[in-house]
Amino acid sequence: MDESTLIERLVAIGWKGSRAVLVGPGDDAAVLRGGLVISTDMMVEGVHFDFDWIAPAEVGFRAGAAALSDMAAMGARPGALLVSMAVSGDPAMCEELQRGLRRAGDRVAAPIVGGDVSRSPGPAVVDVVAVGRARAPVLRSGAEPGEDVWVSGELGGAGAAVAAWSAGGRPAPAARDRFAAPPDRVPLGVALAGRNLARAMIDVSDGLVTDARRIARASGVELRLRQALLPLDPGAGGDLKVALEGGEDYELMFTAPPGTRTRILELGQEMTVRVTRIGSVESGAGVVLEDREGRRIDPGHGGYDHFAAPGGGQAP
Ligand SMILES: [Mg+2]
Structure with a gap:
Protein backbone atom coordinates (compact mmCIF):
# COMPACT_ATOMS: atom_id res chain seq x y z
CA MET A 1 0.00 0.00 0.00
CA ASP A 2 1.41 3.42 -0.87
CA GLU A 3 1.33 6.42 1.42
CA SER A 4 -1.55 8.22 -0.26
CA THR A 5 -3.74 5.08 -0.16
CA LEU A 6 -2.98 4.65 3.53
CA ILE A 7 -3.84 8.29 4.20
CA GLU A 8 -7.12 7.91 2.28
CA ARG A 9 -8.01 4.91 4.45
CA LEU A 10 -7.13 6.78 7.64
CA VAL A 11 -9.22 9.76 6.58
CA ALA A 12 -12.14 7.44 5.84
CA GLY A 46 16.41 7.65 10.45
CA VAL A 47 13.59 8.70 8.12
CA HIS A 48 13.60 12.51 7.98
CA PHE A 49 16.94 13.24 9.60
CA ASP A 50 19.95 11.68 11.23
CA PHE A 51 21.92 13.06 14.18
CA ASP A 52 25.07 12.34 12.14
CA TRP A 53 23.82 14.94 9.66
CA ILE A 54 22.80 17.85 11.83
CA ALA A 55 22.85 18.76 15.53
CA PRO A 56 19.79 18.30 17.78
CA ALA A 57 19.09 22.06 17.91
CA GLU A 58 19.09 22.08 14.10
CA VAL A 59 16.68 19.12 14.05
CA GLY A 79 -0.08 31.94 16.76
CA ALA A 80 1.45 29.06 18.70
CA LEU A 81 3.21 25.70 18.53
CA LEU A 82 2.66 22.50 20.51
CA VAL A 83 5.61 20.13 20.58
CA SER A 84 5.73 16.42 21.40
CA MET A 85 9.05 14.63 21.44
CA ALA A 86 10.31 11.15 22.22
CA VAL A 87 14.02 10.44 22.55
CA SER A 88 15.97 7.32 23.46
CA GLY A 89 18.07 8.67 26.29
CA ASP A 90 19.67 11.95 27.12
CA PRO A 91 17.21 14.56 28.46
CA ALA A 92 19.75 17.19 27.39
CA MET A 93 18.85 16.27 23.82
CA CYS A 94 15.24 17.30 24.47
CA GLU A 95 16.47 20.67 25.66
CA GLU A 96 18.54 21.13 22.52
CA LEU A 97 15.60 20.13 20.33
CA GLN A 98 13.42 22.59 22.21
CA ARG A 99 15.94 25.42 21.75
CA GLY A 100 15.89 24.88 18.01
CA LEU A 101 12.10 24.66 17.95
CA ARG A 102 11.85 27.92 19.86
CA ARG A 103 14.17 29.66 17.39
CA ALA A 104 11.88 28.59 14.55
CA GLY A 105 8.83 29.83 16.47
CA ASP A 106 10.57 33.12 17.29
CA ARG A 107 10.91 33.92 13.58
CA VAL A 108 7.14 34.29 13.38
CA ALA A 109 6.39 35.16 17.03
CA ALA A 110 4.76 31.77 17.67
CA PRO A 111 5.59 30.60 21.20
CA ILE A 112 5.58 26.96 22.27
CA VAL A 113 2.49 26.74 24.46
CA GLY A 114 2.55 23.07 25.39
CA GLY A 115 3.48 19.57 24.40
CA ASP A 116 4.52 16.19 25.67
CA VAL A 117 7.75 14.31 26.22
CA SER A 118 8.47 10.58 26.40
CA ARG A 119 11.30 8.12 26.38
CA SER A 120 11.53 6.27 23.07
CA PRO A 121 12.82 2.69 22.84
CA GLY A 122 13.69 3.43 19.23
CA PRO A 123 14.44 6.45 17.10
CA ALA A 124 13.78 10.01 18.18
CA VAL A 125 10.47 11.50 17.09
CA VAL A 126 9.49 15.17 17.08
CA ASP A 127 5.91 16.14 16.29
CA VAL A 128 4.87 19.76 16.00
CA VAL A 129 1.32 21.09 15.93
CA ALA A 130 1.03 24.59 14.52
CA VAL A 131 -1.98 26.77 15.20
CA GLY A 132 -2.74 29.97 13.34
CA ARG A 133 -5.43 32.18 11.91
CA ALA A 134 -6.49 33.05 8.41
CA ARG A 135 -9.34 35.27 7.29
CA ALA A 136 -9.26 33.84 3.78
CA PRO A 137 -7.21 30.62 3.76
CA VAL A 138 -5.73 29.64 0.38
CA LEU A 139 -6.55 26.03 -0.48
CA ARG A 140 -5.04 23.56 -2.94
CA SER A 141 -8.33 23.45 -4.79
CA GLY A 142 -8.48 27.02 -6.14
CA ALA A 143 -6.39 26.73 -9.34
CA GLU A 144 -8.09 27.47 -12.67
CA PRO A 145 -6.96 27.05 -16.29
CA GLY A 146 -5.19 30.13 -17.62
CA GLU A 147 -3.42 30.91 -14.35
CA ASP A 148 0.34 31.00 -13.87
CA VAL A 149 2.22 28.61 -11.59
CA TRP A 150 4.78 30.27 -9.33
CA VAL A 151 7.33 29.08 -6.82
CA SER A 152 9.24 31.00 -4.15
CA GLY A 153 12.98 30.71 -3.50
CA GLU A 154 15.09 27.97 -5.04
CA LEU A 155 14.65 24.23 -5.34
CA GLY A 156 16.78 21.17 -4.72
CA GLY A 157 19.22 22.32 -2.04
CA ALA A 158 17.82 20.22 0.81
CA GLY A 159 17.30 17.23 -1.48
CA ALA A 160 20.91 17.45 -2.65
CA ALA A 161 22.09 17.38 0.98
CA VAL A 162 20.02 14.27 1.75
CA ALA A 163 21.28 12.58 -1.43
CA ALA A 164 24.90 13.28 -0.45
CA TRP A 165 24.46 11.98 3.11
CA SER A 166 22.52 8.94 1.94
CA ALA A 167 25.37 8.08 -0.44
CA GLY A 168 27.82 8.22 2.46
CA GLY A 169 29.30 11.55 1.44
CA ARG A 170 29.11 15.12 2.67
CA PRO A 171 26.91 17.76 1.06
CA ALA A 172 28.13 21.12 -0.19
CA PRO A 173 27.87 23.70 2.62
CA ALA A 174 25.09 25.57 0.78
CA ALA A 175 23.04 22.37 0.51
CA ARG A 176 23.64 21.45 4.15
CA ASP A 177 22.50 24.91 5.26
CA ARG A 178 19.40 24.64 3.12
CA PHE A 179 18.52 21.34 4.83
CA ALA A 180 19.31 22.53 8.36
CA ALA A 181 17.54 25.88 8.10
CA PRO A 182 14.41 25.94 5.92
CA PRO A 183 13.29 29.44 4.94
CA ASP A 184 10.49 31.34 6.65
CA ARG A 185 7.80 31.83 4.01
CA VAL A 186 5.07 32.88 6.44
CA PRO A 187 5.27 36.60 5.53
CA LEU A 188 5.04 35.77 1.82
CA GLY A 189 2.16 33.32 2.29
CA VAL A 190 0.22 35.76 4.48
CA ALA A 191 0.74 38.58 1.95
CA LEU A 192 -0.25 36.40 -1.02
CA ALA A 193 -3.47 35.49 0.80
CA GLY A 194 -4.14 38.93 2.26
CA ILE A 215 -2.78 21.01 -6.53
CA ALA A 216 -3.74 19.46 -9.88
CA ARG A 217 -5.85 16.77 -8.21
CA ALA A 218 -7.53 19.09 -5.69
CA SER A 219 -8.32 21.70 -8.36
CA GLY A 220 -9.22 19.30 -11.20
CA VAL A 221 -6.65 20.84 -13.56
CA GLU A 222 -3.31 20.09 -15.23
CA LEU A 223 -0.16 21.86 -14.08
CA ARG A 224 2.30 22.35 -16.93
CA LEU A 225 5.79 23.07 -15.62
CA ARG A 226 8.69 24.29 -17.77
CA GLN A 227 12.08 22.84 -16.98
CA ALA A 228 13.92 25.92 -18.25
CA LEU A 229 12.13 28.16 -15.75
CA LEU A 230 12.81 26.16 -12.57
CA PRO A 231 14.95 28.11 -10.08
CA LEU A 232 17.66 25.65 -9.05
CA ASP A 233 19.36 26.10 -5.69
CA PRO A 234 23.14 26.57 -6.05
CA GLY A 235 23.46 23.72 -3.53
CA ALA A 236 21.70 21.38 -5.97
CA GLY A 237 24.70 21.56 -8.31
CA GLY A 238 22.50 21.82 -11.40
CA ASP A 239 20.74 18.53 -10.63
CA LEU A 240 17.25 18.88 -12.11
CA LYS A 241 16.04 15.57 -10.68
CA VAL A 242 16.78 16.61 -7.13
CA ALA A 243 14.92 19.90 -7.72
CA LEU A 244 11.88 18.04 -9.06
CA GLU A 245 11.82 15.17 -6.60
CA GLY A 246 14.04 16.05 -3.67
CA GLY A 247 11.46 17.75 -1.52
CA GLU A 248 11.87 19.42 1.85
CA ASP A 249 12.61 22.78 0.26
CA TYR A 250 9.68 24.28 2.19
CA GLU A 251 9.11 26.84 -0.52
CA LEU A 252 5.64 27.94 -1.61
CA MET A 253 4.09 26.91 -4.92
CA PHE A 254 1.00 28.87 -5.91
CA THR A 255 -1.20 29.77 -8.86
CA ALA A 256 -2.35 33.26 -9.80
CA PRO A 257 -4.05 35.00 -12.73
CA PRO A 258 -1.65 36.46 -15.36
CA GLY A 259 -2.97 39.96 -14.59
CA THR A 260 -1.24 39.83 -11.19
CA ARG A 261 2.31 39.15 -12.48
CA THR A 262 3.64 42.64 -11.77
CA ARG A 263 2.15 42.73 -8.29
CA ILE A 264 3.61 39.32 -7.44
CA LEU A 265 7.08 40.32 -8.64
CA GLU A 266 6.82 43.56 -6.64
CA LEU A 267 5.76 41.60 -3.57
CA GLY A 268 8.80 39.35 -3.97
CA GLN A 269 11.07 42.41 -4.14
CA GLU A 270 9.36 43.94 -1.12
CA MET A 271 9.99 40.73 0.88
CA THR A 272 13.38 40.03 -0.71
CA VAL A 273 12.14 36.59 -1.74
CA ARG A 274 12.76 35.33 -5.25
CA VAL A 275 9.47 34.46 -6.94
CA THR A 276 9.56 32.63 -10.27
CA ARG A 277 6.85 31.82 -12.77
CA ILE A 278 7.47 28.15 -13.60
CA GLY A 279 4.48 27.16 -15.68
CA SER A 280 0.78 27.39 -16.28
CA VAL A 281 -2.53 25.86 -15.28
CA GLU A 282 -4.29 24.04 -18.12
CA SER A 283 -7.50 22.12 -18.37
CA GLY A 284 -6.78 18.43 -17.91
CA ALA A 285 -5.25 16.42 -15.10
CA GLY A 286 -1.88 15.72 -13.52
CA VAL A 287 1.50 17.30 -14.08
CA VAL A 288 3.23 17.79 -17.41
CA LEU A 289 6.88 18.76 -17.61
CA GLU A 290 8.25 20.43 -20.73
CA ASP A 291 11.92 20.61 -21.66
CA ARG A 292 13.64 23.62 -23.20
CA GLU A 293 12.28 22.78 -26.65
CA GLY A 294 8.72 22.41 -25.37
CA ARG A 295 8.83 18.60 -25.59
CA ARG A 296 7.10 16.66 -22.86
CA ILE A 297 9.42 14.80 -20.56
CA ASP A 298 8.50 12.25 -17.94
CA PRO A 299 8.19 14.04 -14.61
CA GLY A 300 8.90 10.70 -12.93
CA HIS A 301 7.31 9.22 -9.88
CA GLY A 302 8.54 12.39 -8.22
CA GLY A 303 8.91 12.44 -4.49
CA TYR A 304 9.19 10.38 -1.39
CA ASP A 305 6.60 7.78 -0.43
CA HIS A 306 6.91 6.45 3.10
CA PHE A 307 4.96 3.30 2.33
CA ALA A 308 6.16 2.45 -1.15
CA ALA A 309 7.52 -1.07 -1.78
CA PRO A 310 11.05 -1.62 -0.38
CA GLY A 311 13.62 0.18 -2.48
CA GLY A 312 10.90 1.98 -4.36
CA GLY A 313 10.51 5.10 -2.27
CA GLN A 314 12.39 7.34 -4.64
CA ALA A 315 11.98 7.29 -8.39
CA PRO A 316 14.42 4.89 -10.09
MG1 LIG B 1 2.28 21.10 3.33
Missing part, protein backbone atom coordinates in the same frame (compact mmCIF):
# COMPACT_ATOMS: atom_id res chain seq x y z
CA ILE A 13 -11.90 6.08 9.38
CA GLY A 14 -11.31 9.38 11.13
CA TRP A 15 -13.31 12.01 9.25
CA LYS A 16 -17.07 12.14 9.04
CA GLY A 17 -17.56 15.86 8.43
CA SER A 18 -18.52 18.49 10.94
CA ARG A 19 -20.28 21.81 10.89
CA ALA A 20 -17.48 23.19 13.06
CA VAL A 21 -14.90 22.43 10.34
CA LEU A 22 -14.58 24.56 7.20
CA VAL A 23 -11.67 22.62 5.67
CA GLY A 24 -11.17 19.00 6.71
CA PRO A 25 -8.35 16.59 5.83
CA GLY A 26 -6.60 16.94 2.48
CA ASP A 27 -5.05 20.39 2.52
CA ASP A 28 -1.90 21.75 4.18
CA ALA A 29 -3.93 22.40 7.32
CA ALA A 30 -7.48 22.10 8.58
CA VAL A 31 -9.58 25.22 9.10
CA LEU A 32 -12.21 25.49 11.79
CA ARG A 33 -15.14 27.83 11.59
CA GLY A 34 -13.94 31.18 12.88
CA GLY A 35 -10.66 30.97 10.97
CA LEU A 36 -8.52 28.79 13.24
CA VAL A 37 -5.94 26.95 11.13
CA ILE A 38 -4.27 23.83 12.54
CA SER A 39 -1.79 21.25 11.26
CA THR A 40 0.69 18.68 12.51
CA ASP A 41 4.06 17.62 11.17
CA MET A 42 6.24 14.73 12.35
CA MET A 43 9.96 14.10 11.98
CA VAL A 44 11.45 10.67 12.68
CA GLU A 45 15.14 9.93 13.19
CA GLY A 60 14.38 21.10 16.33
CA PHE A 61 14.63 24.20 14.16
CA ARG A 62 13.85 22.16 11.07
CA ALA A 63 10.85 20.50 12.70
CA GLY A 64 9.47 23.88 13.77
CA ALA A 65 10.11 25.47 10.39
CA ALA A 66 8.47 22.53 8.58
CA ALA A 67 5.33 22.80 10.71
CA LEU A 68 5.15 26.56 10.16
CA SER A 69 5.56 26.04 6.43
CA ASP A 70 2.06 24.52 6.39
CA MET A 71 0.73 27.71 7.97
CA ALA A 72 2.46 29.72 5.23
CA ALA A 73 0.88 27.47 2.60
CA MET A 74 -2.60 28.36 3.91
CA GLY A 75 -1.77 32.06 4.11
CA ALA A 76 -2.26 31.76 7.87
CA ARG A 77 -0.60 33.85 10.54
CA PRO A 78 0.82 31.41 13.13
CA ARG A 195 -3.74 40.68 -1.11
CA ASN A 196 -5.82 38.01 -2.83
CA LEU A 197 -3.00 37.12 -5.24
CA ALA A 198 -2.72 33.34 -4.76
CA ARG A 199 -5.68 31.23 -5.89
CA ALA A 200 -4.21 27.85 -4.90
CA MET A 201 -1.17 27.25 -2.71
CA ILE A 202 0.90 24.44 -1.19
CA ASP A 203 4.32 24.21 0.39
CA VAL A 204 6.92 22.14 -1.43
CA SER A 205 7.64 19.52 1.22
CA ASP A 206 7.57 16.23 -0.69
CA GLY A 207 9.04 17.31 -4.04
CA LEU A 208 7.87 19.82 -6.64
CA VAL A 209 6.22 17.22 -8.90
CA THR A 210 4.43 15.44 -6.05
CA ASP A 211 3.16 18.70 -4.60
CA ALA A 212 2.15 20.01 -8.04
CA ARG A 213 0.12 16.81 -8.50
CA ARG A 214 -1.68 17.59 -5.25
